[in-house]
Every structure is written in C-alpha cells, then in structure tokens.
Amino acid sequence: MPTLRSATLSPAPAATPSPTAATTPRSAKRRLTPRRAADSADSAQFTAPHTSPLAGAGPMGTPKMLSASPKSSRKRLYGDLVAAEKPRWNPRDPAQMQAVKEALHVATVPSCGVVCRDDEQRRVLEFCKACVEQERAGSLYVCGCPGTGKTLSINKVKERVSRWADEMGLDTPDELSINCTNLGSTSDIFSKILAKFQVRKKASGKLSPLQQLQSMFSHKESAPRRMLLVVVDEMDYLITRDRAVLHDLFMLTTHQFSRCILIGIANAIDLADRFLPKLESLNCKPLVITFRAYSKDQISNIINHRLKALDYDVFEPLAIEFCARKVAAASGDMRKALGVCRSAVEVFESRLQDSSKQGFGVVTFDHMDTALSKVFKPVVVNSILCLPQHQQMVLCALANTFQHCKKKATTLGELNKSYIEICRSSQVPAVGMLEFSNMCMILSDQGYLKLGQSKEDKLRRVTLQIDISDITFAFKDSRFFQKCLEQPKF
Incomplete structure (x- = not known):
C-alpha cells in the first residue's frame, strides 16, 4: 500500500475521473477498502492530499464519496439502536393527566406483570406445582417489609398455577383469599375454609369448624378430592391477637389426607426467631420466602x-x-x-x-x-406547621438566638426582645409579656422548649428542645418565616 509520503512525492495525475471511477456504483465506492484502492491504477488519487478524483469535491480535496450528513451517519452507525423519542404530553388535557395518575396509582395492576420479583415468584410457583402434582398439603410463609410486592406476586402465581394445571390435564385447585383484618374473630378463618370445601353434611355433634376440618383431613373417605389453595394475607393480625389460631392453621397441612395449600403473607420478618421453633416442634414448619426491600x-x-x-x-x-x-x-x-x-x-x-x-x-x-x-419531612416539622402564627414566631426567635452562638440557653427577657423585633420587621402586632409567657409555657408542654429558673440570678431560662434544622426546614417554603429567620440576634 503506498504511504502518504510516497503518494506525495509521486507526480499527481490529471484531475480527470478514470473510467473505473466513473462506472463504479456509489455503494461500491463506499465499500472500497484501502487494499483494493492500492491495487487499482488510481490508488494515488485517493492518497494524495491535494488532489481529488471528482470535480468539486470540497476543500482540501476531500472525496465526495466519503462525506455524509450527520443524520445519515448516525443512522448508519446506530441503526435500530436509536429509539425514537415519545411525543410530548399535554398536562392540560384532563384525559392525559388522568391516565398518568392511574398508571401511578397503587391499586392499578400493571399490564406488564410484576417486575423485579422473578426469583420469588419462581420459588412460590414451584412449591404450588409440587403440591398439586403430588396431591399433598403444604405451607409457605411469605414475609417482607410493606410495599415489596408480596400480595401482587402471590396473585400472579395463583393465575399461573391455574393455567399450568389446565395445560397438564390436572384438577385445577380451588382458591380462597382471606384478609385477616376483615375477620370478626381470629377463629372465623376456619369457618371460611370449611365453607369453601362445600361440606354438604355436617359432622355429628357440636364440633367447631376447626374440629370439622381436622376430622375431614384425618379420614380418606371424608377428605375432599380437589386441592384448595388458601392465601392468608395480613397474617400479622393472627400473630399479635391469637397465636394458638396461627399454630392450628399451619397444623391443618400436617394431616394425612389434608388438601390445603397454605400461603401466609405478613410483614413480620422475624418469624424464624419467634414462631418457627414452635411450629417445628409441632411438625408444621413452613417454607419461608423473604421479599427484600426494593433497591x-x-x-x-x-x-x-x-x-x-x-x-x-x-x-x-x-x-x-x-x-x-x-x-x-x-x-x-x-x-x-x-x-x-x-x-x-x-x-x-x-x-x-x-x-x-x-x-x-x-x-x-x-x-x-x-x-x-x-x-x-419529620413528624416534628408537621407539628410546627400546625402551630399558631405567634408560637411559630417564638420558635423563629429561638432559632435566631441560638443559630450563631454556642449558648444553649437564654433568658425569657432576651427571647421576648428577639420576638418583638421579628414582629416589628414583619409588621405584625406583638403580644404582651404575660401572653408571651403563656405561649412559652404551651410550647414547653408540647416539648419544643424547656423553661427553668437560674439559681444564681433567679431569671427564667429558656432552652430549645428541638433541632434548629427542623425549624428552618419547616419554614423553607414560606417567604414570611424566611424573613423572620433572617433577623439578627438580640
């Protein structure tokens, strides 16, 4: 391949396009490599810096075939990887605004399914498939902090179990969802389970729903044929109110002819420390799946x-x-x-x-x-915003007093002077000394400040009991109180 130096020293041919260049298609020219260019008779025309094989090629003899617009080069480089931008939305359109709010609503079930919970759903699905396929009972405990997709994931798994059973030609299990917060008493959960099995003839004697279920699952003749997938949500209610009901509920899955697939959902993630040892001693330890907080x-x-x-x-x-x-x-x-x-x-x-x-x-x-x-924002910030205006101005006066000094206490008289100066600059009539003292006592009772008396000079001392940052954060959106906080200390 001729180098730039050899091409420069060689005599430049006339700037007349060769027959090869004239007959070569434009696309073929773009695919022409330097090696092929060197093999051709016109290779020097492409290496010489001041000559061009085409007339009107542009400054410095740049070949026209090598130029391309930014749009076409971007399209050639990225192709389909460049995603087209979505059109701009009009928030003044009520229909579009309502669609956005509905898409972000907690109660809206996304059409794309549950995202970022594939592993947890896979484990729950495998557990349910094994129970349905082998026709055996089992228990599963799903725990995690609020808002981690537990209930939504279990509902999706229920749909997938039904579709899988139909595809495999198995009996589709019945489904029962129970929210423990809607129960009148904790023992009502057994009545709901018993009613789902559609028992035509009740057992002889005055047996409780729990006893009827235990008797049903203890004999092959009385055991139902279809499996029942029971999803118990908000199981924390049973944990705090009646642990005996919780233990009896999990023990239903240990009977020989039980047909219950129990899935409990709760926010308590310390089940292993509090309840698993007891359930393990009763031979009804459930499989535990934890939903971690979202990253x-x-x-x-x-x-x-x-x-x-x-x-x-x-x-x-x-x-x-x-x-x-x-x-x-x-x-x-x-x-x-x-x-x-x-x-x-x-x-x-x-x-x-x-x-x-x-x-x-x-x-x-x-x-x-x-x-x-x-x-x-902290709880104290909400409480500050709910105070009357003059009590808020007293807190501003305290913030001004302690913001630029290392003292943690001041006298009631100095605080009153700072309060009066804030009222004067804000053009708000100040209250009298007696009413000012009563306001400080009210703020002291609510925990914002502390009133005391010095043994030395017997003056009433005022100490701020909350952080100054909470006061400034509470008033950061108010121009009025921002001016109050900018007042100098007296």
Whole structure:
C-alpha cells in the first residue's frame, strides 16, 4: 500500500475521473477498502492530499464519496439502536393527566406483570406445582417489609398455577383469599375454609369448624378430592391477637389426607426467631420466602414499566432516579415511591395552573424534590406547621438566638426582645409579656422548649428542645418565616 509520503512525492495525475471511477456504483465506492484502492491504477488519487478524483469535491480535496450528513451517519452507525423519542404530553388535557395518575396509582395492576420479583415468584410457583402434582398439603410463609410486592406476586402465581394445571390435564385447585383484618374473630378463618370445601353434611355433634376440618383431613373417605389453595394475607393480625389460631392453621397441612395449600403473607420478618421453633416442634414448619426491600434500580425499573404504556414522556430521567434513591435509602417501599411520583405530578399540575405557559412539559427534578420533602419531612416539622402564627414566631426567635452562638440557653427577657423585633420587621402586632409567657409555657408542654429558673440570678431560662434544622426546614417554603429567620440576634 503506498504511504502518504510516497503518494506525495509521486507526480499527481490529471484531475480527470478514470473510467473505473466513473462506472463504479456509489455503494461500491463506499465499500472500497484501502487494499483494493492500492491495487487499482488510481490508488494515488485517493492518497494524495491535494488532489481529488471528482470535480468539486470540497476543500482540501476531500472525496465526495466519503462525506455524509450527520443524520445519515448516525443512522448508519446506530441503526435500530436509536429509539425514537415519545411525543410530548399535554398536562392540560384532563384525559392525559388522568391516565398518568392511574398508571401511578397503587391499586392499578400493571399490564406488564410484576417486575423485579422473578426469583420469588419462581420459588412460590414451584412449591404450588409440587403440591398439586403430588396431591399433598403444604405451607409457605411469605414475609417482607410493606410495599415489596408480596400480595401482587402471590396473585400472579395463583393465575399461573391455574393455567399450568389446565395445560397438564390436572384438577385445577380451588382458591380462597382471606384478609385477616376483615375477620370478626381470629377463629372465623376456619369457618371460611370449611365453607369453601362445600361440606354438604355436617359432622355429628357440636364440633367447631376447626374440629370439622381436622376430622375431614384425618379420614380418606371424608377428605375432599380437589386441592384448595388458601392465601392468608395480613397474617400479622393472627400473630399479635391469637397465636394458638396461627399454630392450628399451619397444623391443618400436617394431616394425612389434608388438601390445603397454605400461603401466609405478613410483614413480620422475624418469624424464624419467634414462631418457627414452635411450629417445628409441632411438625408444621413452613417454607419461608423473604421479599427484600426494593433497591434504587428496581424502583426505577418498576416506575418506567408502569409509564411504558403511555404514549408520551412524563418524567425527566433525573427526577425518577432521585425518587428511587430517596425511597430506597429510607424504606424500599414501592407504594411510597408511587405516592411520591403522584405527588410530583400534582405539584407540576398546580404550578402549571398558576402560570401562563403552554401545556407541554415534563415533571422535573424540582417538582420531585418538593414532593419528597412533603413525604419524608419529620413528624416534628408537621407539628410546627400546625402551630399558631405567634408560637411559630417564638420558635423563629429561638432559632435566631441560638443559630450563631454556642449558648444553649437564654433568658425569657432576651427571647421576648428577639420576638418583638421579628414582629416589628414583619409588621405584625406583638403580644404582651404575660401572653408571651403563656405561649412559652404551651410550647414547653408540647416539648419544643424547656423553661427553668437560674439559681444564681433567679431569671427564667429558656432552652430549645428541638433541632434548629427542623425549624428552618419547616419554614423553607414560606417567604414570611424566611424573613423572620433572617433577623439578627438580640
């Protein structure tokens, strides 16, 4: 292959296209490699820096065949990997806004299925398949923090078990879902199970529903033919109210002719320490599957899957990532993440109504930050916002007093001076000293400050009992109290 140096030293031919270049198709020229170019008689024309085989090739003799527009080069480089952007949504359209809120609602079951719980669903499905195929009873305990997809995953598994049984030609198990919080008494759970088996003839004598079930599962003649998949949600209610009912419930699966497939769902993740030893001694230890809290990547993935059904972009990616990181660090509760996203949409909607801008736009990082502040602010912040205005101004005076000094206490007189100065600058009439003392006593009873008396000078001392950061955070969205907090210390 001729080098750049040899091509430069060689005499340049006339700038007339050769017959080969004139007859070669345009696509073939693009596929021409340097080796093939060197083998041709016109190879020097492509290596010489100041000559061009085509007229009007552009500056510095760049061949026209090598130029391409940015759009075509991008399309050639990435092809189908470049996804087309979704159209912009119009939040002023009530139908579009309602569709967004419904997609982010906790009660909405996503059409894409349960995301990020494939391993847990697989284990539950394998357990149910083994019980149905072998016609034997079994118990399973599903635990995890709130908002980790336990109930939704079990409901999906129930649908898959029914489809699998139909495909395999097996008897489809009956299904029974019980929420323990809806029970009048804990023992009513056995009545619901007994009614599902559709017992035509009750047992002789005055037997309780539990005793009837135990008798039914102890004899082959009375045992039902079809399996019953019992899903008991909110099992924490049984754990706290009546542990004997919990033990009897799991023991139903230990009888020889039992037809119960029991799946318990609860938020208590310390079952191994409190209940498994007892259940193991009763020979009814269940299989335990724990649903861990969602990570930030899982939360982002779930939110994006819910919004995928929409034909437009609603959030900027940074806003979703910020929400996912905050919720994952706090609790990993997916329900709280969906609530924050809905709140961010409402913040965006309210600001849009107050402005004269066009209806197009997306939920930004600032909207999400405002929504997260409302959800994750401390309890003391809510209580501060519920105080009367003058009591809030007293807290501002305390914050001004202790913000720039190392003292942790002040006198009631100094606090009153700071309070009066705040009222004067804010053009709010100040209350008298007696009413001011009563306000401080009320704040002391509520735990915001502490009143005491010095033994030395017998002056009443005031100590702040809450963090100054809580006061500043509570008033960060109020211009009035921001001015109060900017007052100098007296």
